[in-house]
Amino acid sequence: MAESKPTPLEPSKLGTKAYWDALYTTELSTHTSDPSLEGTVWFDDSDAEAKILSYLSPENDDDDHPDHSPHPHNLDPATASILDLGCGNGSLLFSLRDDGWSGHLLGVDYSRQSVALAKQVAESRKNEDLKSVEFKVWDVLNGDIPDISPEHGWDLVLDKGTFDAVSLSDEKDTKGRRINEGYGERVLQLLKVGGIFLVTSCNWTETELRNWFETSTTPNDDKTKLKMVGRIDYPSFSFGGVKGQTITTLCFEKVVVA
Ligand SMILES: C[S@@+](CC[C@H](N)C(=O)[O-])C[C@H]1O[C@@H](n2cnc3c(N)ncnc32)[C@H](O)[C@@H]1O
Numbered sequence: 001m002a003e004s005k006p007t008p009l010e011p012s013k014l015g016t017k018a019y020w021d022a023l024y025t026t027e028l029s030t031h032t033s034d035p036s037l038e039g040t041v042w043f044d045d046s047d048a049e050a051k052i053l054s055y056l057s058p059e060n061d062d063d064d065h066p067d068h069s070p071h072p073h074n075l076d077p078a079t080a081s082i083l084d085l086g087c088g089n090g091s092l093l094f095s096l097r098d099d100g101w102s103g104h105l106l107g108v109d110y111s112r113q114s115v116a117l118a119k120q121v122a123e124s125r126k127n128e129d130l131k132s133v134e135f136k137v138w139d140v141l142n143g144d145i146p147d148i149s150p151e152h153g154w155d156l157v158l159d160k161g162t163f164d165a166v167s168l169s170d171e172k173d174t175k176g177r178r179i180n181e182g183y184g185e186r187v188l189q190l191l192k193v194g195g196i197f198l199v200t201s202c203n204w205t206e207t208e209l210r211n212w213f214e215t216s217t218t219p220n221d222d223k224t225k226l227k228m229v230g231r232i233d234y235p236s237f238s239f240g241g242v243k244g245q246t247i248t249t250l251c252f253e254k255v256v257v258a
Pocket residue numbers: 020040041042043085086087088089091108109110111114138139140141159160161162165166
């Protein structure tokens with residue numbers, strides 16, 4: 001993979017915390033009035049959540065799932081620890097729990113209102129037969145890693161739309177880079193070696209996501225990297241002779257480099 005940084009996105013309000021705080025304040029009050037209204041699930045029109053569940057299912061194999069390229073993950077639904085970055089209303093983690101993923105499930109979001117909504121939805125869905133899902137206010141770029149990470153890191157880190165949102169911020173980090181440039185380093189620090197990062201984006205193509213994530217290294221340690229090991233295919237469209245997909249989901253594994 002060539003080490004060239006994709007062209008940065010034009011900043012927008014979706015890259016600001018104020019936007020997300022306002023959205024989740026509204027969704028929280030809507031859910032309080034009517035608990036059947038749980039808020040926005042991003043990329044629902046592409047059926048992303050169902051496809052992610054199917055991709056992660058231990059029964060996933062190529063013949064049954066032509067829209068997947070399989071990966072050699074050995075995640076055990078009974079024990080796998082799963083972190084959802086920018087969890088919004090928590091929908092993806094609730095679906096995983098319902099689908100039999102019974103390990104430690106944690107959703108983090110930098111918007112306090114998002115976490116309040118996810119906790120309120122959890123309360124209204126309460127099922128005595130299922131272990132609860134945990135939610136915390138935590139900033140993916142600035143939060144202390146030990147505050148949320150198991151000793152050796154997470155088995156599976158999920159991102160659905162959060163790298164997209166971060167890529168729309170005009171903020172710079174201490175190195176003077178747009179903040180999305182440091183995202184891969186953070187993911188590497190959160191994952192255990194052999195752990196999986198599954199990212200879903202509507203703003204970046206497969207090549208661009210690979211350029212962002214496969215070129216990231218952990219600060220003070222360039223012995224581990226992210227390597228693409230699979231993808232989920234979505235219906236494609238053709239426009240002006242160019243073939244594209246509405247969204248992209250890629251699967252990366254944290255590997256040790258020789
Ligand atoms: C497009 S929404 C996706 C929400 C959810 N993942 C879904 O698929 O429905 C992006 C989410 O990222 C969160 N977010 C953006 N920047 C963040 C950051 N630096 N740390 C934590 N969460 C962040 C926003 O608050 C918002 O909930």
